[in-house]
Amino acid sequence: DTGVSQNPRHKITKRGQNVTFRCDPISEHNRLYWYRQTLGQGPEFLTYFQNEAQLEKSRLLSDRFSAERPKGSFSTLEIQRTEQGDSAMYLCASSLKGQGRVYEQYFGPGTRLTVT
Amino acid sequence: QKEVEQNSGPLSVPEGAIASLNCTYSDRGSQSFFWYRQYSGKSPELIMFIYSNGDKEDGRFTAQLNKASQYVSLLIRDSQPSDSATYLCAGNNDMRFGAGTRLTVKP
Numbered sequence: 001d002t003g004v005s006q007n008p009r010h011k012i013t014k015r016g017q018n019v020t021f022r023c024d025p026i027s028e029h030n031r032l033y034w035y036r037q038t039l040g041q042g043p044e045f046l047t048y049f050q051n052e053a054q055l056e057k058s059r060l061l062s063d064r065f066s067a068e069r070p071k072g073s074f075s076t077l078e079i080q081r082t083e084q085g086d087s088a089m090y091l092c093a094s095s096l097k098g099q100g101r102v103y104e105q106y107f108g109p110g111t112r113l114t115v116t
Numbered sequence: 117q118k119e120v121e122q123n124s125g126p127l128s129v130p131e132g133a134i135a136s137l138n139c140t141y142s143d144r145g146s147q148s149f150f151w152y153r154q155y156s157g158k159s160p161e162l163i164m165f166i167y168s169n170g171d172k173e174d175g176r177f178t179a180q181l182n183k184a185s186q187y188v189s190l191l192i193r194d195s196q197p198s199d200s201a202t203y204l205c206a207g208n209n210d211m212r213f214g215a216g217t218r219l220t221v222k223p
Contacts, residue, residue, distance in 0.1 A: 033211060042122075042204050042213035043160065091159055093211075104150050105211060107159040 002026060004108035006092050012114045013082055020078045021111045025094030032075050033105060034067055035091040043091055049075060050097060082115045089113075119143045120205060122214035130222050135192040137217045139205035142186065146207025149188045151179060154202045154216065164190065195221040 005024045013019050025032045031050050035043035046065065047057045051072040064082075069075040079086055089112050093105040121140045129135045139149070148167040152160035166172045166179040166188065178191040192199055202216040 035213075040215075042216045045212055048211070089159075103208075104162050104165050105206075106162065107152075110159045 004092055004094050004106055006090075006108040006111050008111060009109060010112050010114075012116065015082060015084060015115055017082055018078065018080045019082060019113065020076055021090055021092075021113075022074060022076050023092030023094075023108060024074045025092070026106060027073075029094035029096050029106075030072070031095045031097050031105075032069055033093045033095070034075070034077050035093065037089045037091055037110075038087075046077070079113075082113075084115045087113055087115045119212040120207065120214040122203075122205060122217050126218040126220060128220045128222060129195050131195060131197060133195050133221075135195045135199065135219055135221070137190040137192075137203050137205075137219065138187060139189065139214055140187045141205075141207050143207055143209055143212075144183075144186070145209035148208040149179070149181060150206050150208065151177075151188075151190045152204040152206070152213075153199075154204060156201075160204055192219075195219075197221050197223050 007022045011019055033048040034046040037043045045058055047067050049069040052069050064080045067077045089110045091110045092108045095105040096103045119142050123138055151164045153163050154160040164177050164179045166181045169181055169183050172179045176193045180189045200220050202218045204213050204216045206213045
């Protein structure tokens with residue numbers, strides 16, 4: 001399977017705990033995106049990387065959220081001191097940027113976070 | 117102001133009818149647009165993209181782009197119950213998604 005993979009698929013945690021999610025993009029893709037989605041809403045942009053550089057981070061993103069893509073391959077998203085409002089599906093997507101053009105994104109299956 | 121607006125629906129059409137989904141955008145930096153389909157509990161999957169003004173057809177799907185008016189639409193011909201899902205659009209410049217349009221195709 002050469003698609004985008006995410007781990008874990010489900011995470012239940014208690015309020016105040018830290019959680020970390022991992023995303024492995026399609027191997028030749030140089031862009032990687034993180035989104036958050038709650039019921040009835042479209043994916044909300046969180047941040048994206050081009051290779052290892054984090055190029056944009058949503059202004060709505062709390063300082064409790066941090067993302068890395070240290071070698072330009074897989075990425076991690078960490079949420080510190082989780083709150084019940086963080087409960088959502090966290091989606092990762094990857095795409096290719098080249099020749100001055102951004103190509104379509106392909107999504108992973110998502111990580112569903114439940115904060116109790 | 118949201119960068120992408122969609123008629124949130126829900127939209128209900130009978131089987132075999134044409135479903136029309138619309139999206140308007142404010143970011144003129146986007147040169148291409150993508151339509152995704154999302155089944156309940158699943159992640160979005162790409163169904164079409166369009167770069168140029170005009171129509172692009174792919175099977176039962178037709179995407180339409182009008183850069184002057186800043187709208188993009190998706191037509192689904194001969195709608196099937198399996199098309200029942202939420203449809204999302206996004207521009208390539210910022211990949212911001214609208215809330216999506218929930219489509220139900222009734223047998």
